[in-house]
Amino acid sequence: MGCGGTADKNPAGNNGDSAKPAETKSGDSVSLTLRHINVRDTAKNTLALLEKVVKKTEAEVPGATFKLDGVEDTVNRDVKLKAEMAAGKPPQIFNLFGGADTQNYAKAGHLLPLNDILKELGLEDKFFELREFTVDGKIYGLPEAGFVEGFYYNTKLFADAGITSAPKTWDEFTKALEALKAKNITPIALGGGSGDGWAINMLANSLFVATAGPEAQEGFAKGTTKWTDPAVLDGFKRLKDLKDKGYIDPNVLGLKYSEGQAKFYTGQAAMLFDGSWATSAILDKDKSTVKDNVGYFRFPNIGGKGDNLINGGWSNGYGFSSHLNDAEKKAVKAFIKNFYTLEIQGEALGRDNRVPSMKGVPTPAEAAPLTKAIGEAQASAKAAFPAFDALVQPKVKVTLEQSVQELLGGQLTPEKLVEKMQKVQDEANAGKLEHHHHHH
Template identity: 65%
Template structure:
């Protein structure tokens, strides 16, 4: 293992220890009853076990840039079908925002969710578990011997019970085109003033500084940048206080963050057509060299280094620059997106669930996730990272140099607050509201959500 690889691994482990905190995977939960204690033996030969049955598996890997991730899932599905006599898994691919905000939400309300489905940690997991829709996994993880194998399960843990397993980890920050930066004499910024200087040089050189597509249905894209902005100014504790009332969206740090988003728009540092583009289009404007920067999650590495990319050899990464606030040095990162399982599964479906967890959450797949999809593994134990590309190594270095990490804001607030920020940020991008109005609108929704929670 060469020096860079060692540094990458060490960098990753440094962040993992920060995020792991109390280590939810070590929690002792209540038993999941007779279901979780059933044997995982799927080799029975009686007639009932051999009868065909179907299990729907909802996933979100539908874009061209997710082909490698889908391939890993498909291989795990084949292995699971081979393990369980009569099983046929039907893959149901749905766009991530549609799954989370529309389809799964409606299914959970009706109680007809699929046996296996893409699940977001935090508020989604908490709400669905309290409604009795999610299958507790503690006993299953123990049965399979992987109860201590995950870096961090806090976002999928409610009252000591684990209700979901993260597919991979992420961090968010700026990807940048080294060639375009060099072309205009811009340096990698470590502070807000340096970022503004770089953007001004890029704009003067006829280059769009920041690529972004946050049009209809994709308001969450601008939320990533806004989230890092208000945490940098107010500290991680700011967003942790929204749902408890300890902090408000009208607090100075949030209003200032909204003002800086407005500043980026007014100076055309963000693509002027931001509201006319979908997320994949904005992302493509970066990896085809039409813009110099992209604020995105580490999941974007696969697209940036993929076949369609013209910048695969020129792309770098840096964390959100310091702004002189309480959150300087922190980075948005965690393990928020993965798979959940229906509490309504029958005996044979439970066999399929156990076999899927065994086959999908394996060391082999974790290494494939890192090397083939350039995403951060969710499980401990990878010692060989040969084959990982240089960009994902740079991201690991950014993680390792960070003071700490904070989760995405929508894992600590109610779902309606997440949707409200998407709407208000789109309106801010379009000049329909002022930063102060956006903050007031947000606090009104937050107050209503908090009142409904009490």
């Protein structure tokens, strides 16, 4: 959906030298380049964890040294890695996105298939979701962390309105919305104006998957399901209803995403539907006035095909060169063994509120209650589904962003919206528009 401001897009001051593939100097010594994206101040904890793992791995593999090469994420993704892959000379270990990037590099033959290594290390069933890194049954990358989307709520405002527990069903949810509105409390904060239609689509996406099931969105680009299917339409009718009844901030189209978010963490609205990347802002000791009274709940069950699911994904992590010699491969295997552990995942969760990519990560004692609540919501879900924009063509994504703004602004009915979406989807499927995966 959006990166929700997790990252500012300023390239880091790196020297721009391409990492040279390591050569094995003597019988034993081997040098590996490790390309990472932990270059901002906000990523210092993540970098410290990586350094810790590298130190441990160097101690375990005599003669191995890792050269850490930090590059800003978009520069790595769109410039450096692209060029290195085109030349067939990627670094031994590198930050990698799932989806289209992984598919392209795997087809070009530059990614190391990991199935055997995962089996050997006993990691084959330890990840929540490797689908975005899987091409034709082979796994080519391992996600570092993930995200989930759900409702943050202000426990104090809920109590003021007489709501004693987080809603689990649509019925309980609408009762809560009604009770909040009766107290003149804005029920749902949302900023989806100008370029931020994607923020409305987080909510829209969970709505139409709740009513139509994840199969619906899996089928749009394949042509097996349609935006005009009654269950999908039902989701958009409910979105319009939330706005018409005054449950969504009436100024939704006048606010930017970040302004909608701020309305929640300054106590001016009872709920915020957002991605888990919003946690740090909500717990910010300088900005947030709600940090001591905030909870979290999963999208309520509607009684449709999407009950008990959560929108989430695991789409960024590490890939490995397919051009490794035996000494390099041994060092890479040790790195995977040391980096992908419940302990390291637990530290990332505790320090940075990052959603684990591996199952069974115990929530550390020092983790905020909010982080625990998000972990429980994720763990109690039957499964996760990806955001719709990972499954459709870019033109389709952009059209929905515009269309939901028109829906909430009263210029488009739900019926007209789905007709318009299906027309664009048909054009895209007919190959008039290029297919490509969008990343989180």
